[in-house]
Amino acid sequence: MTTRPAYIAVVAALCLASLSCTLSHLDRVVIGSKSFTESFILGEMFAQVIEARSHLKVERRFYLAGTYICQQAILAGRIDVYPEYTGTALTAILKQPANGDKNKEDVYRRVKDEYERRFGLTLEPALGFNDTFAMEIRGEDARRLHIGTLSQAAQFASQWRAGFGYEFMERPDGYPGLAAAYGLHFAEPPRVMDLGLLARALRDRQIDMAAGNATDGLIPALDLFALDDDRHYFPPYEAVPVVREETLRLHPEVAEALSQLAGKVSDREMQQLNYAVDGQHRDVEDVVREFLHQKQISP
16 A cells, blocks of 8 residues: 555644644643554554553543654643653664664664754663564565575665555665665565555565564564664664653653663564454554563552
């Protein structure tokens, strides 16, 4: 399903217009998320932890399109917290090159310092997993062609069709740079598709390579294979809560609540949470509640 930039702009404007114009929340905290499963899960995780660890009312405003909409919403004070990724913040929001820096602590610090200096936003501690971009092919193709890395896959790309999300096509850490780094040339221009359709389009042979996420629960479920980024093109993408500093001044208990999640979610655990929602079609609230209970973070 092709998505044109003009259409995205209209949707973005409508998404922002639909948000409340209240710029300060004295009696509640508003949690946002992007419009894909993992972000939705993390937003619900933030909400439940704050509800369990404070007396604040939590308002949920999930599925706010992508990175740029969430950034604009939090800058405008329409949401107070949302889940972001350090590599995304560094390249898509701050417009800074990764400069070959693969140290996750350094990237975290660069983003945190710049967010505080430029935006009045801060980063709470990382959750513990790295949801880097995963260039995926079918598992049967990886086994048949003996492919394990992106460099190896580039030799076959001219015979393949690719499918990517709109943001990946436009982002500075997305397709243009990746194609240059690996010399990727596909049989036809990549299809721009909804993120939720990519894995199944790959399985159903509508495309032959997709840009997904390393913690996608459908990778093992659909027998897909994530190619190794052997030239280290992508920076770290640690999941972090982004919070308005004004929110923390009004409600310092929010930081204490979110700190309970620091380092508590591994790559594998996030993949399992995603599969519970995407693969098993379970309710997000129940999946999150069970996880937090297992981690002894909430009752």
